[in-house]
Amino acid sequence: MLIKRYNLQLTTGDGIALHDLTPQIESHLAASRMQNGFVTLTSRHTTTALTINENEDRLLEDVKTFLTQLIPPQAHYLHNDIHLRNCPPDEPENAHSHLAAMLLGSSEVIPVSEGRLVLGQYQSIMLVELDGSRERTVAVQIYGE
Amino acid sequence: MLIKRYNLQLTTGDGIALHDLTPQIESHLAASRMQNGFVTLTSRHTTTALTINENEDRLLEDVKTFLTQLIPPQAHYLHNDIHLRNCPPDEPENAHSHLAAMLLGSSEVIPVSEGRLVLGQYQSIMLVELDGSRERTVAVQIYGE
Amino acid sequence: MLIKRYNLQLTTGDGIALHDLTPQIESHLAASRMQNGFVTLTSRHTTTALTINENEDRLLEDVKTFLTQLIPPQAHYLHNDIHLRNCPPDEPENAHSHLAAMLLGSSEVIPVSEGRLVLGQYQSIMLVELDGSRERTVAVQIYGE
Numbered sequence: 001m002l003i004k005r006y007n008l009q010l011t012t013g014d015g016i017a018l019h020d021l022t023p024q025i026e027s028h029l030a031a032s033r034m035q036n037g038f039v040t041l042t043s044r045h046t047t048t049a050l051t052i053n054e055n056e057d058r059l060l061e062d063v064k065t066f067l068t069q070l071i072p073p074q075a076h077y078l079h080n081d082i083h084l085r086n087c088p089p090d091e092p093e094n095a096h097s098h099l100a101a102m103l104l105g106s107s108e109v110i111p112v113s114e115g116r117l118v119l120g121q122y123q124s125i126m127l128v129e130l131d132g133s134r135e136r137t138v139a140v141q142i143y144g145e
Numbered sequence: 146m147l148i149k150r151y152n153l154q155l156t157t158g159d160g161i162a163l164h165d166l167t168p169q170i171e172s173h174l175a176a177s178r179m180q181n182g183f184v185t186l187t188s189r190h191t192t193t194a195l196t197i198n199e200n201e202d203r204l205l206e207d208v209k210t211f212l213t214q215l216i217p218p219q220a221h222y223l224h225n226d227i228h229l230r231n232c233p234p235d236e237p238e239n240a241h242s243h244l245a246a247m248l249l250g251s252s253e254v255i256p257v258s259e260g261r262l263v264l265g266q267y268q269s270i271m272l273v274e275l276d277g278s279r280e281r282t283v284a285v286q287i288y289g290e
Numbered sequence: 291m292l293i294k295r296y297n298l299q300l301t302t303g304d305g306i307a308l309h310d311l312t313p314q315i316e317s318h319l320a321a322s323r324m325q326n327g328f329v330t331l332t333s334r335h336t337t338t339a340l341t342i343n344e345n346e347d348r349l350l351e352d353v354k355t356f357l358t359q360l361i362p363p364q365a366h367y368l369h370n371d372i373h374l375r376n377c378p379p380d381e382p383e384n385a386h387s388h389l390a391a392m393l394l395g396s397s398e399v400i401p402v403s404e405g406r407l408v409l410g411q412y413q414s415i416m417l418v419e420l421d422g423s424r425e426r427t428v429a430v431q432i433y434g435e
Contacts, residue, residue, distance in 0.1 A: 001146045001291045001435075003326050005403060036148050038185055038286065040328055040401050044410030046344040051247045054191040058223035058230060062240050063247065065223075066216070071356070078348035078355075085348060095352050102341045102353065102394060104247060106413075109254045109399045111185050111286040113150060118284045120189030123251075139408045141328065141401040145146075146291045181293050183330055183431065196392045199336040203368035203375060207385050208392065210368075211361070249392060254399045256330050256431040258295060263429045265334030268396075290291075 001143055004032045008138040012048075012129035016064040016100075019127045020055045021138060026117060028140055035115050037144015041108045044139060047097035047131035049104030055124040067130070071096040097131035104128055112144055146288055149177045153283040157193075157274035161209040161245075164272045165200045166283060171262060173285055180260050182289015186253045189284060192242035192276035194249030200269040212275070216241040242276035249273055257289055291433055294322045298428040302338075302419035306354040306390075309417045310345045311428060316407060318430055325405050327434015331398045334429060337387035337421035339394030345414040357420070361386040387421035394418055402434055 006028045008021055025039065043050050053059075077095030078084075085091070108125065111118040119125075127138060151173045153166060170184065188195050198204075222240030223229075230236070253270065256263040264270075272283060296318045298311055315329065333340050343349075367385030368374075375381070398415065401408040409415075417428060 003434075005401070038288070040399050042401060042408055044408070044413065046342075046410070046412045052191075052251055053243055053247050056224060056230070058226065059240060059243055062222045062224050062244065066244050070215075070360075077352045079346060079352050081348065085346070095349060098343055098349055099352065099356050102343050105250055105395055106342055107399055109185050109252055111150070111187060111284060113286070118187055118189070118286070120191070120282075122191045123189065137410075139401060141403070141408070143328070144148075183433070197336075197396055198388055198392050201369060201375070203371065204385060204388055207367045207369050207389065211389050215360075250395055254330050254397055256295070256332060256429060258431070263332055263334070263431070265336070265427075267336045268334065289293075 002145060004142045006140040008140060010136055012132040012134055012136055014133050016067055017129040017132050018060045018063060020124045021127055022124045025125060025140060029112065029117065029142060032142045034112055034142050034144040037112045037142065039110045039112060040141045041125065042139040043106045043127060044137050047094055047101055048136055049101045049106050049128040049130065050108045051104055051126050051128055052108060052123050053126065054122045055126060067100050071099050092131060094131040100130045147290060149287045151285040153285060155281055157277040157279055157281055159278050161212055162274040162277050163205045163208060165269045166272055167269045170270060170285060174257065174262065174287060177287045179257055179287050179289040182257045182287065184255045184257060185286045186270065187284040188251045188272060189282050192239055192246055193281055194246045194251050194273040194275065195253045196249055196271050196273055197253060197268050198271065199267045200271060212245050216244050237276060239276040245275045292435060294432045296430040298430060300426055302422040302424055302426055304423050306357055307419040307422050308350045308353060310414045311417055312414045315415060315430060319402065319407065319432060322432045324402055324432050324434040327402045327432065329400045329402060330431045331415065332429045333396045333417060334427050337384055337391055338426055339391045339396050339418040339420065340398045341394055341416050341418055342398060342413050343416065344412045345416060357390050361389050382421060384421040390420045
């Protein structure tokens with residue numbers, strides 16, 4: 001089994017923002033020449049998530065609205081009492097971003113068959129920024145032959 | 146490492162419906178003769194999910210009630226303004242289904258040890274239909290030796 | 291590809307409780323001498339979950355509060371009508387725990403590169419007990435070379 005690794009780096013949008021990573025992952029898969037195997041994706045942050053769903057502009061807006069209503073940023077969270085924690089005073093108040101990241105999950109595994117990601121017609125792999133804008137890194141490992 | 150691939154195809158129930166896939170996956174695993182490795186499962190749709198939990202009739206009803214209350218189908222979602230999107234006029238109004246799919250997740254990875262799925266006594270692998278009834282496909286890849 | 295398997299066993303805290311498993315997983319990875327590959331983690335229970343996020347005391351309290359508000363234990367769930375099910379009369383009333391487990395997910399896959407878990411600086415792997423205290427088992431399989 002061969003393993004190839006790549007890092008995807010991107011500057012995300014403000015607040016909650018979804019970024020389609022599918023073209024870059026497909027490009028790395030093509031460069032790897034792997035025909036059969038799988039890909040693991042890991043967002044190396046605690047206020048981002050990965051999701052596989054439809055990249056449709058109005059749906060992405062619905063995601064932002066839904067998450068903001070489900071986990072209101074202005075509610076009181078203990079994690080946001082920065083002065084009571086052992087951390088720099090400019091630490092962001094982002095407990096809602098952590099909670100959303102846990103619900104959505106920050107890793108994915110996708111099969112590879114005959115050199116293609118095994119995904120449905122409407123499935124795109126998206127990074128969900130939950131506390132942007134920031135510089136973010138997604139680890140892509142391709143395993144196979 | 147050997148790789149075997151299978152597609153599970155099923156006609157799902159109306160609205161939200163959970164379907165236990167464990168017996169079919171175990172049957173493919175037995176046929177593959179793999180003793181040690183892992184299985185990836187991918188539902189190739191944007192309004193379904195996969196979950197591993199207890200297949201108990203009354204709990205499955207609770208799942209339907211919970212998701213319907215958490216993400217009401219009748220609320221306003223931008224994705225449901227079909228006339229404002231570049232899509233066929235008979236596109237379903239199913240933003241709530243997409244949002245539930247993102248929360249639950251549409252892929253799983255399960256270890257295989259001595260020819261058996263590594264699962265607990267009460268764990269079943271279930272497809273969660275969120276916008277049924279439909280014809281659905283779950284990609285099963287078994288990796289190992 | 292080599293495969294090594296381990297079981298992590300722990301006694302969890304009461305109600306909702308998060309337990310950082312990262313040091314034990316890193317220790318098994320070091321003992322396995324695997325340099326490149328990946329790790330699968332599976333919690334073999336239907337009222338626990340796995341999450342990768344920041345192990346910060348006040349955030350973990352926020353997780354408990356958030357889940358308790360989102361899925362109130364005292365609400366009516368069909369699964370909690372123990373007398374209407376075919377199960378022992380001392381079965382716990384824990385539908386809320388199952389629902390939270392489905393939202394958070396009970397498996398993870400983490401890449402391994404040069405002998406290290408590919409995780410970000412603030413990412414810890416945590417078992418989320420949702421119906422404790424109990425004895426729990428997390429299956430760890432390490433695949434690689």
